Amino acid sequence: MSYTGPEFDSPAPRRSRRGAMTVAVAALVPGALLGWLVYEAVGDTGGPGQGRTEAKAPSTTRPAPSPASPSPASPSSASPSSTGGRPAPDASAPDALRGKVVVIDPGHNPRNFQHTAEINRKVDIGTAWKECDTTGTATNAGYTEAEFTLDVARRLRTVLQQQGATVKLTHNGERAYGPCIDERARIGNEAGADAVVSLHADGSGAGNRGFHVILPASVHAGAADTRPIVAPSRELGERIAGSLVRVTGSAPSNYVGGGTGLVTRQDLGGLNLSTVPKVFIECGNMRDSKDAALLTGGAWRQKAAQGISEGIVSFLRG
Template sequence: MRRAAVLLAASVLVLAGCGAGDPAATSAPGSTTTTAGSSAGTTSATPTTDPTTTAAPSTTAAPPTTTSTSPTPGPTVVLDPGHNGGNAADPGTINAPVPDGAGGTKPCNTTGTSTDAGYPEHAFTWDVANRVADLLHDQGVQVVFTRADDTGVGPCVDVRGELGARVGAAAFVGIHGDGAAPGGRGFHVITSSLDPGGAEVAAATQALAVDLRDSLTAVEPVSDYLGTDGLDSRGDLAGLNLNTVPAVYVECGNMRNAADAALMSSEAGRQALAQQLAAGVLAFLGR
């Protein structure tokens, strides 16, 4: 059972460089108190807040709601499970332009990708994020999610990217699965090449990326098709460009690759990935 006391920002988002794959399937509603499902693509939950969907692209996040009762809360980490289960059903919303943090615009969001067997990225990211939140909370870390469930639409990438600064986060971690050519295997960690928070934040972002890279190698090889030694830097991702706290996206594997898909589709694989993601964040926080 999910034990984490989670800070929830009800209307916020992130878009990674995942492939825009098949229309995403809808999984069971989730919330700040979630039990990870025993089969691929399944989550179950007892809501502690009303799920919020985005009726139209938004650039303003709702104030976070806290369920933590800790008298001495630890550092705050934003977990951004990529995409959302309702995105495919609302192309008008997710295709609308929003600021990209580089002087242009990006679509509000995308549907994400899936494995060849149909396990959708949005369900993978939601499940893994909940597992990571449990592990972080066990170590006294406060967690903020960028979306309230796995059935809504959005929120948009600009809203997600601005959340870290709004809640005073020590780190922002976007969780994704890539949709590359099936011959490519492995994970990679993405940072913004624009250094939106300045030199000090850029150095901390790089440290966060390295800690996550080093931790994840225990369960998954680094990408053999993109980046260098499991690290990549890009200037086209709004969720990173608009972050002024240490922020990364983690493409946990290539969902179109058979070996990566097997890992990401299994409960044991998702737990292993979550454990290493949490370990990397904790190493960065010095906990």
């Protein structure tokens, strides 16, 4: 199922003059359609092995064709993230997250490029050995993913702390490089986090647009055992995806996830080694000029932080 957001809409047809009542009714339709499409957008996941790799290389995946328009879901097929008509938890309440621990993981590090030997060192991710960390991607104008993720992480921390959460960042730009992907997972585990969110931006081809949330697959090998966190991580991801659509107006990815904004992966050490609910978020594609214009704007990054926080609140409050 595909969602067409405000940034993707075709030009509206010319309006006919039919009187005030017709105009008023017509004005209600986009809002109602958007609400239904947001509900539908979080109801399924794409297949494994799509989107990000921790050794970040630009993707050459072509945009997937939009599937046929779906029929409305029946109550029995409703997503766990659906509120069923109930109002969403108030994410602005000062005590909304009192007693909860949230770990925010800003992907990469602005100084990783100065420490190539260190970040290329291999670490055990349970199922394989992968590089400690990577430099990440950047916009065509040179705004780096590491700068982006650190900025959004700080904004998100402020919003969550205002709601009473105890918030820990895996790093705050103070480190020379890293931390390595196994340490990032360990920080969340040792904090006993109620939720962990790893922030990223993709480096796919031009024309590939939108965000996607990466969920852990069921992995049981070596040091990795994600089986206890698969279900709660999926719920966390679904709620964040729905909130991002609503708050930012951005659409789910048009190149992975089948229009749902959800992708399941089994090759990411940050997920494989986690023992607490955790998701990755690719907030957009830095190599697409339209997505890059959003990601480089402070106003959009603040909306992204707000949308992610509201998804976390919804998950933690049930």
